[in-house]
Amino acid sequence: MGKEVGIMDNHVELDNVSKFYDAERKLHALHEVSFGIGHGEFVSIVGPSGCGKSTLLKIIAGLDKPSSGEVRFNGGPVQGPHDKISMVFQAFGLFPWRNVLENVEYGLEMQKVPKKERREVSEQYLEMVGLGGYEHMYPKQLSGGMRQRVGIARALAVEPEVVLMDEAFSAIDEVTAEVLREEVTDIHKQTGKTFVLVTHNLSEAIELADKVVVLSSRPARVKKVMPVSLERPRDRTHSMFVHMHKDILHLLKEELENTLIRHKLKGIKELQSIHDIEAQGSTAKPKQPLLTT
Amino acid sequence: MSVEKQKALALSLTGSVFAGNRFSNYLWVAPLALGFTVWELITRFGVVPRNSLPTFSSVLVVFFSSIQSETFLLRIAHSFLNLVFGLLLGFAIALPLAFAAGSKHRFDLTFTPLIMLFGALPDLSFLPLLVLWFGPGNVAAVIMASVAGFFPIYFTVREGTRNIPRELFDVTTIFKSGRLSTFTKMVLPAISPHMFSGLRLAYDFAWEIIIAIEIATRMAGIGNFIDGNITSGSLQSGFAAILAIALVAIVVDRAFFGSLESWAKKWA
Numbered sequence: 001m002g003k004e005v006g007i008m009d010n011h012v013e014l015d016n017v018s019k020f021y022d023a024e025r026k027l028h029a030l031h032e033v034s035f036g037i038g039h040g041e042f043v044s045i046v047g048p049s050g051c052g053k054s055t056l057l058k059i060i061a062g063l064d065k066p067s068s069g070e071v072r073f074n075g076g077p078v079q080g081p082h083d084k085i086s087m088v089f090q091a092f093g094l095f096p097w098r099n100v101l102e103n104v105e106y107g108l109e110m111q112k113v114p115k116k117e118r119r120e121v122s123e124q125y126l127e128m129v130g131l132g133g134y135e136h137m138y139p140k141q142l143s144g145g146m147r148q149r150v151g152i153a154r155a156l157a158v159e160p161e162v163v164l165m166d167e168a169f170s171a172i173d174e175v176t177a178e179v180l181r182e183e184v185t186d187i188h189k190q191t192g193k194t195f196v197l198v199t200h201n202l203s204e205a206i207e208l209a210d211k212v213v214v215l216s217s218r219p220a221r222v223k224k225v226m227p228v229s230l231e232r233p234r235d236r237t238h239s240m241f242v243h244m245h246k247d248i249l250h251l252l253k254e255e256l257e258n259t260l261i262r263h264k265l266k267g268i269k270e271l272q273s274i275h276d277i278e279a280q281g282s283t284a285k286p287k288q289p290l291l292t293t
Numbered sequence: 294m295s296v297e298k299q300k301a302l303a304l305s306l307t308g309s310v311f312a313g314n315r316f317s318n319y320l321w322v323a324p325l326a327l328g329f330t331v332w333e334l335i336t337r338f339g340v341v342p343r344n345s346l347p348t349f350s351s352v353l354v355v356f357f358s359s360i361q362s363e364t365f366l367l368r369i370a371h372s373f374l375n376l377v378f379g380l381l382l383g384f385a386i387a388l389p390l391a392f393a394a395g396s397k398h399r400f401d402l403t404f405t406p407l408i409m410l411f412g413a414l415p416d417l418s419f420l421p422l423l424v425l426w427f428g429p430g431n432v433a434a435v436i437m438a439s440v441a442g443f444f445p446i447y448f449t450v451r452e453g454t455r456n457i458p459r460e461l462f463d464v465t466t467i468f469k470s471g472r473l474s475t476f477t478k479m480v481l482p483a484i485s486p487h488m489f490s491g492l493r494l495a496y497d498f499a500w501e502i503i504i505a506i507e508i509a510t511r512m513a514g515i516g517n518f519i520d521g522n523i524t525s526g527s528l529q530s531g532f533a534a535i536l537a538i539a540l541v542a543i544v545v546d547r548a549f550f551g552s553l554e555s556w557a558k559k560w561a
Binding site: 058061063081083085086087089090091093095096097098106107110111138139140158 | 468561
């Protein structure tokens, strides 16, 4: 895991990933998306809302399949969920009937790790996210920020190489989210794991990432890949930070205008049906909600 | 033992039954005691003739002698077992159908309207047919109880399945849970609060159906016992049997469903 990362030894590689939601190839979500994610790199993915960034993350996770192209992890194609790729969810994805410790243990339990060992490992990660002593609380007793800490501990407990974060800070109040972002920065530094964050929060994207991937509006293409060379911890008032924020905002506004023009040209019907699909979630039922009812 | 002593014993015993540790809140005792007192007074002072309503104390006396009788207890056990088997059968049929309806939209559209149609029919209207096929016996009773239990279980479990957040399915997939463990460790606990309310309703419905069948078909059981005693004028015995059923219903409700629900309350 050297610091010098060449283009050839990407940890995760997206190679011309395209996604259509329907067999007729009309509902086009992703168009030939290609970029690499280096070992230990923190990559943020931003894009206009509804552009398919979450779909992209789900494809990386193996929760969804690309219609063409492929995602490679350690050089091999991703064909489904992988032991070494873990995920943090927007609404935390905790099981309310399990206490904090049992939630963190879940991944290890699925990997059939013996009870004693998974308990020890989970305790260790709970300690890492600052939840030592909360083992026996239930999710409903915790604040949003604490719940997401449980989500992060669960994702880390399976000792993944890649941690995917799907809008992981969006459902948390801003101050708590900021504290959590700082902690995630520390965890990234400590563990050297590869992180991929999908977010609509541009400051968050810049603050955390080594590299920000800006996607276009639907069908999403890579509009720009922007390395972030600022020192950590990052100062949001630093001129480079401010400029970068402005640049990305400009790119996204441009995309938004393109979308509006397209709306007028093509009518909103297609986009509407895509929104319906996204609202229902595309992964759990990939076949059933294809077209509007 | 004198009648007076029996009465005193009866009263103290009911006291201890109801003072079970599951009742942390005793406020409900007041209206209940008031109800029994009013009952006792209006019968004792002839407001209501005793051949229409026996006194509460005389019912209690008969109740305590009845529950020492083996045949009486066997009748209750008989009805209760029919109910339990009926519920288990109804549950076993409703559960997979409800999962399918809750998770597969097409299945739901195909079958739920049909199930609603059957549900709209009064359950007892199937009874003559069942008696024709199976005779007035346990088979008919068990099937009727399962029919009565089916609908509340079906609709609550279907609703519960629909309400499982999609994200939780992603969680099970990400952590590579197998089909069986997704079911036992995610779906089942996720729907359990819904399932428990369904079961509780099913239990209430099934009791009603069981008693109704026993009265209607004169098949053996506590319902038939109540009917026989009340029509022949032994009102005390009839009321004692009703009291016994009420006790069984309450104890099962508290002990079984109560503990299931308190588990769910911990986290839901």
